[in-house]
Amino acid sequence: MNIVILGNGISGVTAARHLRKQSDHKITIVSSETDYFFSRTALMYIYMGHMRFKDTQPYEPEFWTKNRIDLKKAFINSIDFKQKHLIAKSGEKIEYDKLILALGSKSNKFGWPGQDLERVYGLYSYQDLEAMEKFSPGLNRATIVGGGLIGIEMAEMFHSRHIPVTILVREKNYWDNVLPIEESKMISRHIVEHGIDLRLESELKEILDDGTGKAENVITKSGDTIECRFVGLTAGVSPNVAFLKEGELEVQKGIVVNEYLETNIPNVYAIGDCAQQSNPRPGRRPIEAIWYTGRMMGETVAYNICGKKVAYDPGIWFNSAKFLDIEYQVYGTVLAHPPENHQSIYWEHPEGRRSIRIVYDNQTQEILGFNLMGQRYRHEVCEKWLRDKTPIETVLQNLSLANFDPEFYKEYEAEVISIYNKQSGKNLSLKKKRNLNSVFSFLRS
């Protein structure tokens, strides 16, 4: 069987790897972005000089030949689903028996005047990085529109090169549609601490043209002019499916797939950022453009193609990020605007760069989620508590099992418990200190 994967990001490459593990099919990955798979999340580190481009490639070139995964660099203009081939810009036709669409995303544009000028970019592709690099020398200031995960990365990038940065955030606090208010304020403070010009409740009105088709200065809705010669559009991403919208493939916001990641056309699958679940699991969004779900879909689609049917299930939600110097991890459900029964235990370090939030259901006492800033928790332990719907008090008394900070770091679990004790009038205490053997006996129990 001849399997073609369109897109060489984490979803497509994970699919290829698992297909190869389970089968002897011919596997071809088609992409126009780069010759080899690289970690998209690491783009920022190339610009900041932490790594070279080749350091962001998880596999050496020999890996692909050794595993008989063919890499083809081509830009695909259209797909003929009847004849079962892709049509490249060069006119070349690439035939397939089964096709996996792993097309990724593109940066959102909301119809701002000037959004298509030169020197206006998102941060998603390798080409975006090249553009940032190209326009950096002599840059007076960059204005970044959007207060999400990518906006702060772009700000950190320019900041690392000592290029002044302004971030326009529509919300009252940074990313406060996702983060609870305390964490959101913490990150807002941290951005300012770094000397980045963070403008909250500030929206883009238009990007001005310097007369040659290049962006020069932006105007906000409140009428401020910000002098800058680069504009970053980081108000989220959406599926990169424009070229498929007119055909017989069912496309809404993304490519619609069932739980087996099958599209409405036989032998065509969609995974990763571009896939839209027709029937997402409770509490989950139909499109989840994150690294980990892309990886899970890649693995799942490989099983389905190899005839071992398995429904896509992203399991218990987890995610992570890093906001300048503050690491962020989340496990389970932690909402910015929680319903009545979601009770929080929130501890914050006096220095304001570290916090632990534990959310539980105050009716059933079940644990619901963990939100961590500047603090590392152990994935498997949190996941097991969440899966088992463990009572909050059991979680708290064993909280040290979750601590994943380096050795010698101060442990704050006892302070979390004392906050709970204050809230509830109880007198709980930590049962055990942090210890790997205890973690194993817990995980194996």
Place this chain on the structure above:
Amino acid sequence: MSQVNKSMSLANPMPPFTDTIQKLAAAVGAIGLLLLFVAWIGNTLQSGALLALSLVLISSGTIIYSWRAYAGIPEGIKNNGVWLNALTNKGLWGWISGIFITGFYVLLYWYPNLLGLGVDGAANSGLVGFFDPLSRMLSGNAASQWFVYGTLYTVAILIFGIKFILKYRHNKYQQVRTFSVMFFQLAFAFLIPEFMQSMNYPYYDFKNMWPLNYYFFFDWNLNGFLEAGNVGLLMLVSGLLMTFIISPILTFYYGKRWYCSWVCGCGGLAETAGDPFRHLSDKSLKAWKLERWMIHSVLVFATVMTVAVLYSYFNGTGDILITKPMFIGITLLLSAVVGFIVWKNKKRIAESGKNLPLIIGGVVGGIAILTLLAYFTGSFIVDGNLLRGWYGFLIGAAFSGVVGVGFYPLLGSRVWCRFGCPMAAILGLQQKFFSRFRITTNGGQCISCGNCSTYCEMGIDVRAYAQKGQNVVRASCVGCGICAAVCPRGVLRLENGSVDIAERTTELKTIHISADKIGIL
């Protein structure tokens, strides 16, 4: 209505790359270095005060420079511009400093007279002479080129250690570990041996053990111990204890890091002065293959050389505690013990490398056969003196010194530790098979960014494990903890646990679907 540069921050929103104080600090340090050069070339400076001034200028310049670089900005990972800087990206300054350090090592090992060492009883001059006052103060003797080297080495570990602590001021593990290497260098490698000498005891670094200390079993060293009475005996016993008892126990509990990145002098320099170059290590599979062949060959070389040297030692004189048959007995016994351990664990060893049991078996068997042959024929097949001459030249000087440190700015800071150190080889084998240590991967949180692999000074492709959700157990890992520090997603943690030693790496935590019953795990 322009509001550019509006910022509520107290920190300078646009700090320049080097500020005025840093430039002044660099100048202060440069004047200190210049004094050393003047002393060397000018051949006339012989003042303790000037030497003190020189070392103080170098130290304060470096410390003030680092303080300005790290103290004024929020704490966190400071790798901005590492690959954009000509010193740290194998650019012009990298090559210049590489050639400079390499040249210094060549003079040190083979032309110490050019550094001013007095030949045939003549007084020191130049750079070595410049250090005479300090040496007299510590041990009562005139300086040698090794004293100059030891002093500069210690100063480097101390001042760059402070720089490292400032750089990682948010990371307690890094601070404690760095303080430890600074302490062991200053006290154990530098001061105690000098004081011992002032009391007419042999020069001895208590933390330096065989086989890194390859001359431990040389006749002159053993004779030195035996002539030094109880203190000498203490040195001999502590050396044997370190190699055969203390080291295996600590490595079992904590992995080889207790030595390689907490105690060892080579490691100490690599972790401090070498830190800006850690990302230059080669991460390719090819380099890993080469590493395994080289480091284990050096271990074999060191072992065979030592056995041969000891054989001629016990063969030569009659008034030693250990007789020839006893020595042969001990060698055979040790071989048998190693052989037994390998045989008991043959399955586990075989899983991790096809040829490994063959190699270990061959070496142990070979030494046993050589020893037996020697017993019956009266002479060791290889000449101990010849071997030790070559070992000292190739491994002791050329590899550990010239290449090991001289090539910091080109090949990274741990070239010697990774490809050459026989101590690291032994500790590594133990770490791989009989240790509680591992780097745990935190579930499925890895995003394959590559920071861990890039900043691994030992050239381990940490990401290859982390992105599979597999724990890292590698013979070469010195447990510096930088992979865990630079990870932006909190994926890695150095830890020790006893319940899963045999299956530290079996689980793949990113695997989402159970292959057996085809369902979500």
